[in-house]
Amino acid sequence: MSELPRASDLGLIGCHVCRMVCRDVKAPDAACPRCGSPLHKRKSGSYTRTWALLIAAFMFYLPANILPIMRTVSLGDVDDNTILSGIIELWVKGSPDLAVIVFTASIVVPVLKFFALGLLLISSQRGSQWAQRQRGKLYRLVEFIGYWSMLDVFVVALLTALVQFGFFSQVEPLPGVVFFGLTVVITMIASMTFDPRLIWDGRDSDD
Amino acid sequence: MTMPSQGLKPALAPPTLWICEHCDTVYRRRKLARGEVARCVRCDALLARHHSIGVRGMFVLVITAMIAFVQANIWPIVTLGLNGHQISATLWGCIMIMWREHAQVVAVIAALTLFFLPIVKMGFLFWILAYARQRRRAPGFRWIMVTLYRVGPWTMSEVFVLGALVAIVKAHMYFEVQANPGIFAYGVLMLIITAFSSIDVRRFWDLTEETPA
Numbered sequence: 001m002s003e004l005p006r007a008s009d010l011g012l013i014g015c016h017v018c019r020m021v022c023r024d025v026k027a028p029d030a031a032c033p034r035c036g037s038p039l040h041k042r043k044s045g046s047y048t049r050t051w052a053l054l055i056a057a058f059m060f061y062l063p064a065n066i067l068p069i070m071r072t073v074s075l076g077d078v079d080d081n082t083i084l085s086g087i088i089e090l091w092v093k094g095s096p097d098l099a100v101i102v103f104t105a106s107i108v109v110p111v112l113k114f115f116a117l118g119l120l121l122i123s124s125q126r127g128s129q130w131a132q133r134q135r136g137k138l139y140r141l142v143e144f145i146g147y148w149s150m151l152d153v154f155v156v157a158l159l160t161a162l163v164q165f166g167f168f169s170q171v172e173p174l175p176g177v178v179f180f181g182l183t184v185v186i187t188m189i190a191s192m193t194f195d196p197r198l199i200w201d202g203r204d205s206d207d
Numbered sequence: 208m209t210m211p212s213q214g215l216k217p218a219l220a221p222p223t224l225w226i227c228e229h230c231d232t233v234y235r236r237r238k239l240a241r242g243e244v245a246r247c248v249r250c251d252a253l254l255a256r257h258h259s260i261g262v263r264g265m266f267v268l269v270i271t272a273m274i275a276f277v278q279a280n281i282w283p284i285v286t287l288g289l290n291g292h293q294i295s296a297t298l299w300g301c302i303m304i305m306w307r308e309h310a311q312v313v314a315v316i317a318a319l320t321l322f323f324l325p326i327v328k329m330g331f332l333f334w335i336l337a338y339a340r341q342r343r344r345a346p347g348f349r350w351i352m353v354t355l356y357r358v359g360p361w362t363m364s365e366v367f368v369l370g371a372l373v374a375i376v377k378a379h380m381y382f383e384v385q386a387n388p389g390i391f392a393y394g395v396l397m398l399i400i401t402a403f404s405s406i407d408v409r410r411f412w413d414l415t416e417e418t419p420a
Contacts, residue, residue, distance in 0.1 A: 004249050006231045014226030017356045018412045021224045093380050136229055136250040154370030161296035161304045162287045173310040181313050200230040
């Protein structure tokens with residue numbers, strides 16, 4: 001394994017934007033000669049930025065789950081739903097299979113993202129060599145599934161547009177849905193800010 | 208001190224290498240056989256794959272996606288009925304009502320990820336591919352490719368399709384629900400997005416040749 005050459009050892013940098021292989025001129029403002037994007041050996045300030053974004057996302061995630069995301073008014077009856085109560089309603093009255101999909105997208109995926117990114121950050125900062133391949137796969141999973149969490153936000157938007165029968169039945173969005181949308185956006189940015197190459201960098205090549 | 212003439216521009220290494228984006232391992236490039244996928248030995252990430260869809264195929268896909276996108280946006284997606292009253296929803300209907308109902312953040316997210324950014328993506332791909340058919344680089348190639356890369360993860364039409372499905376099932380508990388042409392157009396769009404998802408647009412850098420300005 002160790003004889004596989006790494007770009008940073010060979011004095012090379014791969015451009016993220018166009019995959020051009022460039023020589024590392026060790027200048028802070030080096031740019032890719034092909035696409036003009038800035039070249040970095042590693043994404044700059046990856047640990048600090050990812051931590052900051054992850055904590056910010058978590059602070060939005062709490063109200064997203066505690067506050068109701070949607071209000072249903074029918075014949076004067078007011079019913080506020082949180083993400084979880086909406087899933088339970090879907091399970092009980094509608095279709096359990098869709099309830100599982102929504103549960104995965106709205107609860108499992110965000111929680112997984114917090115744990116996964118937290119784990120990746122801590123283990124990489126400690127220069128851990130534990131399960132590097134698996135940690136790499138975990139990162140790619142987080143990147144791939146991240147945006148599906150927007151599902152519930154779009155469901156609320158559609159139901160609000162559809163259920164406009166005045167006194168008989170009406171759906172309104174509530175603040176929870178705004179917090180949830182922001183959580184998804186911020187966790188997406190957090191996973192983009194994390195540099196997966198840090199998983200492989202070991203203890204002393206952290207820069 | 209380095210001489211100013213040496214500049215800050217890095218010299219080009221010959222385009223014979225792949226660098227794994229996930230662990231920084233360097234590989235010599237090789238031609239891939241039909242259907243072959245090259246993976247990193249160290250971290251198992253995708254290095255490159257053989258593309259079965261050529262430039263012409265992609266061009267046709269993008270045009271189909273544009274037609275489906277227009278259809279998906281002009282036709283209603285779902286219609287609800289209650290006591291003879293009927294209400295239909297389109298994407299823009301959803302965006303406008305979220306804005307009015309004090310969820311402007313959601314309205315902006317939806318407008319960007321479901322309308323504006325998909326348009327930017329399809330339009331730019333159309334432009335690049337129209338020229339790439341003659342192995343040429345379209346005017347503005349450089350910044351368009353950079354923009355395409357940045358826009359990449361921020362289009363969510365396929366999530367919206369699943370959302371429509373969930374909304375239909377939820378509404379079905381209380382109302383008469385009717386699926387409209389919009390949802391089928393979205394279905395087509397979702398299929399095309401899936402076909403396109405395996406394509407790394409960054410290969411256009413290699414597929415086209417630089418024309419001296």
